[in-house]
Amino acid sequence: MTLPAQNLLDAETKAHEHEDGHEAELRLWLRLLSFSALVESQIRRRLREDYRMTLPRFDLMAQLERAEEGMTLNELSKRMMVTNGNVTGLVDRMVAEGLVDRRPAPKDRRSHFVRLTPLGRQLFQRMAGAHGRWLAVLFNGLDAKEMETMMALLAKAKQSARHAVARGEVEIS
Amino acid sequence: MTLPAQNLLDAETKAHEHEDGHEAELRLWLRLLSFSALVESQIRRRLREDYRMTLPRFDLMAQLERAEEGMTLNELSKRMMVTNGNVTGLVDRMVAEGLVDRRPAPKDRRSHFVRLTPLGRQLFQRMAGAHGRWLAVLFNGLDAKEMETMMALLAKAKQSARHAVARGEVEIS
DNA sequence: ACCCGATATTTCAAATATCAAATATCGGAG
DNA sequence: CTCCGATATTTGATATTTGAAATATCGGGT
Numbered sequence: 123m124t125l126p127a128q129n130l131l132d133a134e135t136k137a138h139e140h141e142d143g144h145e146a147e148l149r150l151w152l153r154l155l156s157f158s159a160l161v162e163s164q165i166r167r168r169l170r171e172d173y174r175m176t177l178p179r180f181d182l183m184a185q186l187e188r189a190e191e192g193m194t195l196n197e198l199s200k201r202m203m204v205t206n207g208n209v210t211g212l213v214d215r216m217v218a219e220g221l222v223d224r225r226p227a228p229k230d231r232r233s234h235f236v237r238l239t240p241l242g243r244q245l246f247q248r249m250a251g252a253h254g255r256w257l258a259v260l261f262n263g264l265d266a267k268e269m270e271t272m273m274a275l276l277a278k279a280k281q282s283a284r285h286a287v288a289r290g291e292v293e294i295s
Numbered sequence: 296m297t298l299p300a301q302n303l304l305d306a307e308t309k310a311h312e313h314e315d316g317h318e319a320e321l322r323l324w325l326r327l328l329s330f331s332a333l334v335e336s337q338i339r340r341r342l343r344e345d346y347r348m349t350l351p352r353f354d355l356m357a358q359l360e361r362a363e364e365g366m367t368l369n370e371l372s373k374r375m376m377v378t379n380g381n382v383t384g385l386v387d388r389m390v391a392e393g394l395v396d397r398r399p400a401p402k403d404r405r406s407h408f409v410r411l412t413p414l415g416r417q418l419f420q421r422m423a424g425a426h427g428r429w430l431a432v433l434f435n436g437l438d439a440k441e442m443e444t445m446m447a448l449l450a451k452a453k454q455s456a457r458h459a460v461a462r463g464e465v466e467i468s
Numbered sequence: 469a470c471c472c473g474a475t476a477t478t479t480c481a482a483a484t485a486t487c488a489a490a491t492a493t494c495g496g497a498g
Numbered sequence: 499c500t501c502c503g504a505t506a507t508t509t510g511a512t513a514t515t516t517g518a519a520a521t522a523t524c525g526g527g528t
Contacts, residue, residue, distance in 0.1 A: 154330075154449055164456070166486085176514085194476075207479075207515080208514070255316075255317065261324075272449075283434070287333070379506075383509085
């Protein structure tokens with residue numbers, strides 16, 4: 123049996139080094155979020171000012187750029203990691219603007235292929251060049267080796283998160 | 296005067312080693328985005344399922360948690376890196392739910408302080424614990440040293456981006 | 469052929485987000 | 499004190515986003 127004094131000490135120690143227990147993960151996550159919000163706001167602003175383009179539309183076009191024949195809405199929504207309904211609305215507006223077109227899939231009457239129109243492709247190419255240059259400026263403070271390290275760590279982190287999700291471990295309270 | 300053949304070679308070389316020129320930055324940025332989207336979607340889901348809470352509301356509460364007396368809408372919007380109008384709407388809804396309260400600032404009649412209600416504070420504390428545990432599971436694959444490295448690199452990257460923004464370098468086409 | 473669970477998309481309501489314009493107040497220069 | 503540029507917030511229009519439900523089609527088993 124432990125003495126009352128010992129119990130108090132345990133509790134205090136625990137509360138101190140605990141305070142939550144996962145400080146490092148939280149700080150890392152918050153820092154990642156604030157960095158990406160900063161970069162994103164800049165890209166958003168430049169796209170708007172220089173090309174009258176929104177970031178979601180640009181992202182969608184970027185997905186389509188390498189798919190000559192286009193891809194289904196489903197594949198788009200998976201790659202963009204957004205919901206189906208979201209992509210439907212985005213595509214609707216972009217079709218109206220002539221940036222992409224929708225056509226029935228040949229084999230499967232449930233699905234539609236979306237692809238860049240020549241206009242969309244042409245516009246995207248101009249934007250992509252500028253986008254790359256903006257990123258280069260924003261990441262200017264990192265050298266090649268640091269970027270490589272960060273790539274590797276992000277890959278590892280992503281793997282980790284994927285596994286946790288697949289195993290349903292995030293459910294553990 | 297260069298020969299036609301030389302011109303062709305130049306153009307080809309340029310196009311090849313160029314192709315954009317900033318591949319590393321782009322890949323790093325995309326990887327960071329996909330990782331954060333993955334983590335975010337998990338946190339969003341757990342908040343909804345376990346606490347009927349949305350991520351924006353949780354983020355707002357997290358900002359208020361350490362400010363006993365609350366803070367102005369302006370400070371909130373800066374910290375959350377979202378627009379003023381966005382915060383106005385969020386606070387409106389959260390006041391209606393009794394999670395936060397709004398009161399006039401004592402000195403400055405333009406501004407209002409927002410702070411957690413006792414109910415909001417109590418709820419946030421439960422959620423924050425779970426949130427930390429979710430993050431710990433998601434980041435499980437990184438050891439302490441790797442997290443530290445990533446923290447440092449993100450700090451450096453953020454500095455870099457800040458400087459670029461401050462100097463208006465992102466404007467360079 | 470018919471049923472049925474799975475897949476692809478759309479629809480709908482509500483929330484979130486941006487941007488621009490409007491409103492209110494502040495605080496200092498003259 | 500008054501004007502005026504700066505600051506704090508709200509408002510309104512529109513776009514984006516989610517989550518859930520509805521619709522349509524697929525494809526295998528019977």
